[in-house]
Amino acid sequence: MPNLNENYLKLQENYLFSEIAHRVAAYTKQHPEKNVIRLGIGDVTRPLCQCAGEALLEGAKEMMSADTFKGYGPEQGYEDIRKAIVDYYKRSGVEIDASAVFVSDGAKSDTGNITDLFAHDNVILIPTPVYPVYVDSNVMCGNKVEYIEGNADNDFLPMPDWDQHADIIYICSPNNPTGACYNKSQLKEWVDYALKNQAVILFDAAYEAFVSDPELPRSIYAVEGAKQCAIEFCSLSKTAGFTGTRCGYTIVPQELVFTASAGEEMSLNAMWNRRQCTKYNGTSYIVQKAAAAVFSEEGIHQCQENLEYYRENARVITDTLSDLGIRFYGGVHSPYVWFECPKDMDSWTFFDYLLHEIQVVGTPGAGFGENGKRYFRLTSFGTYENTVEAMTRFQDLLETK
Numbered sequence: 001m002p003n004l005n006e007n008y009l010k011l012q013e014n015y016l017f018s019e020i021a022h023r024v025a026a027y028t029k030q031h032p033e034k035n036v037i038r039l040g041i042g043d044v045t046r047p048l049c050q051c052a053g054e055a056l057l058e059g060a061k062e063m064m065s066a067d068t069f070k071g072y073g074p075e076q077g078y079e080d081i082r083k084a085i086v087d088y089y090k091r092s093g094v095e096i097d098a099s100a101v102f103v104s105d106g107a108k109s110d111t112g113n114i115t116d117l118f119a120h121d122n123v124i125l126i127p128t129p130v131y132p133v134y135v136d137s138n139v140m141c142g143n144k145v146e147y148i149e150g151n152a153d154n155d156f157l158p159m160p161d162w163d164q165h166a167d168i169i170y171i172c173s174p175n176n177p178t179g180a181c182y183n184k185s186q187l188k189e190w191v192d193y194a195l196k197n198q199a200v201i202l203f204d205a206a207y208e209a210f211v212s213d214p215e216l217p218r219s220i221y222a223v224e225g226a227k228q229c230a231i232e233f234c235s236l237s238k239t240a241g242f243t244g245t246r247c248g249y250t251i252v253p254q255e256l257v258f259t260a261s262a263g264e265e266m267s268l269n270a271m272w273n274r275r276q277c278t279k280y281n282g283t284s285y286i287v288q289k290a291a292a293a294v295f296s297e298e299g300i301h302q303c304q305e306n307l308e309y310y311r312e313n314a315r316v317i318t319d320t321l322s323d324l325g326i327r328f329y330g331g332v333h334s335p336y337v338w339f340e341c342p343k344d345m346d347s348w349t350f351f352d353y354l355l356h357e358i359q360v361v362g363t364p365g366a367g368f369g370e371n372g373k374r375y376f377r378l379t380s381f382g383t384y385e386n387t388v389e390a391m392t393r394f395q396d397l398l399e400t401k
Helices: 006-010 016-030 048-063 079-091 107-117 132-140 184-196 267-281 285-294 297-324 346-360 384-400
Strands: 101-104 124-129 145-149 168-174 199-202 230-236 248-251 258-259 265-267 328-330 335-338 375-379
Touching: 006 101, 006 132, 016 346, 048 285, 048 297, 079 285, 107 132, 107 199, 107 230, 107 248, 107 267, 124 132, 124 328, 132 145, 168 184, 168 248, 184 199, 265 267, 285 297, 297 328, 297 335, 297 384, 346 375, 346 384
Parallel strands: 124 145, 124 168, 168 199, 199 230
Antiparallel strands: 101 248, 230 248, 258 265, 328 335, 335 375
C-alpha cells in the first residue's frame, strides 16, 4: 500500500465554510418555511460589469471561429491582460514589470500553491485570526507554523517582534476576516523586518479595491524595498465579481533572488514560472479577455459602482452595530465586519443563536483561529434588501432579549 501524506490527519475535520454549509442545510431541511439570509461566506451577488460581460461574449465568439480560435495559451497569461495589470498599478503610482505578473484562476489557489517554492524547514509566521487557507496549505505539506496575535489591543493589526525570526510571513490587508487595514508606515516596518531576516512576505491584496483612502497602500509595492522581499496575490473575485468566473494574478518580482545551500542563486520568479509551466495550463482565454476589460478605465468605473453597493451594505451593518453599542472592526476599507459576540457567547454558540432565532447566517470567528473565538464576521456581499432585513432582525433580537 502507498505511504500517505499523514499531515492531512492534522487538519480540522471540516473546512470552516463546509461546516457552516452543513449546519445551515440541516436547519433548512427541518424548517423549509423559514427565509434564511446568508451573510457568511464572502460570495458576491452583483453580476459582472458590462465591460467584462461583453468581453466574455466576444471571447466566446472568437473561440467559435477557426480564424480567431485559441488553443493552449501562455501559462503566465496573455500579454494583453498582463499589460493591463501593469497599467492598473501604474495609475496608483506603483511600477511593476509585466514579467513579474502571472495570471491564474484566483488568489486562493496561488496562496496555497506558493508553498511549492519553499523547503519544509522554514519558520512560517502567520497572524491570527487568519484566512484558513494559509494555515491549512502549510499543514498539508508538513510545515511548522508560528503565530503572531491580532487582537483588540493592536486593532487586529499585529506588528513584527524584532526578537523573533521568520522565513515566510503571511499578511492580508485589508484583512480577511477582520477588515483591518495596515497603513504605509506599518507595512514599512514589516518590509524592514523581512529584509533584516532575509524573509519573504506573502501579501494577500484580494480586497485592495475596497480601499478608498489614498493614504492607505493598496499594494505592498507602494512600500520601498518590498520588491526585494514580497510576493503579492490579488483576485478579481471581489473586485469584479469573478467568484464564479475565476481569475486572479500573482506578482513575483525579478528582484526576489536568494542563495541556495550550495551557493547557487535561485530566482523565485523563475521558480514560480517553472512551477506554473509544469502544473498549470493557464487561465482560459475568454476569462482573461473579460479580466482585461475590467482593468480598462470604463471597467474600473463600472466595478466601482458594484463596490459602492457593497460599501452601502457595510454601512447598514456597522450602523446597526453602533446603535447596539457593539464594538466592531472593518466595514470601511473592507467588505467584512468583525465584531465581538454579544451576551458573552462564543462564536459557534452565537452562530447557532442567529440561525435558529432570526435565520441569519454569519461566520464564527473561531474558524479563523484562537483569537476569533469570541468574535463574529458578517459580509456585505448580500443584496441590499437582504442586508437591511437581516440587520432589522438582528437589532430586534438583541434589543428585546
